[in-house]
Amino acid sequence: MSFSAGDGPAEPDATITVIVGATVPTGFEHTAAEEVSEKIGVEARISKDRGRIYFPITTDKLSQVHHLRSVDNLFVVVEEYDHYQFKDSKEETLQELQQLAAKLPWTNALEVWKLNRTLKKKKGHRKVTNGTRGKPGKETVDLAAADSEQQEPPQPSSAAEAQTQAESTPDMETSKQESEEAAPEEAAPEEAAPEEAAPEEAAPEAKVIKFRVTCNRAGDKHSFSSNEAARDFGGAVQEFFQWKADMTKFDIEVLLNIHNEEVVIGIALTEESLHRRNISHFGPTTLRSTLCYGMLRLCKPQAADIILDPMCGTGAIPLEGAIEFHNSFYIAGDNNDMAVNRTVNNICHIQKRKAEKSSASGLPIDTVQWDLCNLPMRSSSVDIIITDMPFGKRMGSRKKNWDLYPSCLREMARVCRPGSGKAVVLTQDKKCFSKAISRMGGLWRKLLTVWVNVGGLHAGVYLLKRTGAVFGQTPEDVHESLGTVHAQQEKTDNREPSQSTSGV
């Protein structure tokens, strides 16, 4: 089946199965796999390349992937190699990559890409802006239009995104390169057209598909850089399909992911990362929604749970909760004027969006301005506390954290329901936090830790359980008792966070 519209689809209703890859916040691969299992009913495989999961899907269920809340980016796999044998020399390796382009099974992946495109057009708010020829059957003409379906205004996100993408560990690189530099002389002549080429592009009015190649490479045994791989592979792709290379206004993004011996070629299904979907009013440290979702899943909100975020910033966590785990009630609080106002703005934005679809647009969430060390809440009234504690580097300071963390944890213990209460806390200051927790063994017990990557910084998500002890009567309140508690914490404190990447 050729990727050309002139023929018309051979079997419009035939469903095909493809493998979809998803990038997720590192540390939450299992959470994401759980969500896939719940919502799509298939088992996901977690890649050795951290922050990625793979799962099979039939084309009739494709739209469901866009409902996944734990996923940052999605792509359809063209081909996967578990143990790709790279040649010894750079020259040979790159040449082999070039030859690969023509041999890959592009057909199904491209069909899925096309299908995905129509799905997005259906739910998109934006209209296709440039005039298309609009002849029936000349579908390829439309594809050149920059169909930019936006989830929310992109301007504020670029600053925050830059931070996430700028970080990279030494043996890892990302290059958003495509074959423009090495582009062969224009107007490649018609060769013996391979099945997958689109001969219609030769027609005078037809608009050509634009593409780019993004290469992610990790590993210390490669003889080439991601730039070189992207350039050469891209050049071969261009030649094969007769597409036009364009770095910014592309229709198709081809992904070349190389992680040691694992090579995956894919086609992107998301244009803009889904991770900032809820937030329209950003703050300096707004957490991505996929990370918020992962944290929420960890604490398993139940119906009528009262869930507090005492340092809510722009409200990312409670807002994700109010949308996705809406049988609970969320109270978002912060001491900062701008933060509470942004939170309310973000809530209003979502409610307006909801109002377009239904009259019951209200969300189960409220915002309060407060000092978290003096919470104006009745004791033992809260079921779950979930928050992103200030990192020494991006907000607050290391020294301030030494004092803040213990007072914070005590006040959180006071308002949290003894016995059944839980807390999920994200922090980069792991040393300070662990120390603070170790002195609160009578009030909090550490259940588990998830190591994550937030904007290039290694952080920990701690799941804590509120003990049954009544506040004000534990040994800590009478005198500091460090002895036994420290010994318990030694084991968990010695875990080293592993290197991780921050998605595509």
Next chain:
Amino acid sequence: MKLLTHNMLTSHVKGITKGYPLLIKATEVKVNEVAFNPQFVSRMIPKLEWHALVQAADELGHRQDLPGDLVPNYEENEEFLKKVHRVLLEVEVIEGCLQCPESGREFPISRGIPNMLLNEDEV
């Protein structure tokens, strides 16, 4: 500020022993439709201070016929649950203030956000 939140809020000024429930003086109130979930309401009721809720609804003129005491077997009573749902989640104070019943100290509410920050001498 919804009345569910108000039910949890208390004055925490140093030295105050009877800081709950806070009195509501509202200058702007809105009613917003929120999807009704009977399980949510029936599980929330035991977590509430019922009389404080009724008093607050009364202060806002939105009590309607909410009973002063909890009706028995409310879990099965959908009509009752709907009334509670409305008062808990749909009535919102946008502008006004919360007043400490003991000291009279006022905490302003603006854009639906109560400001509970304390002054240095109150901590």
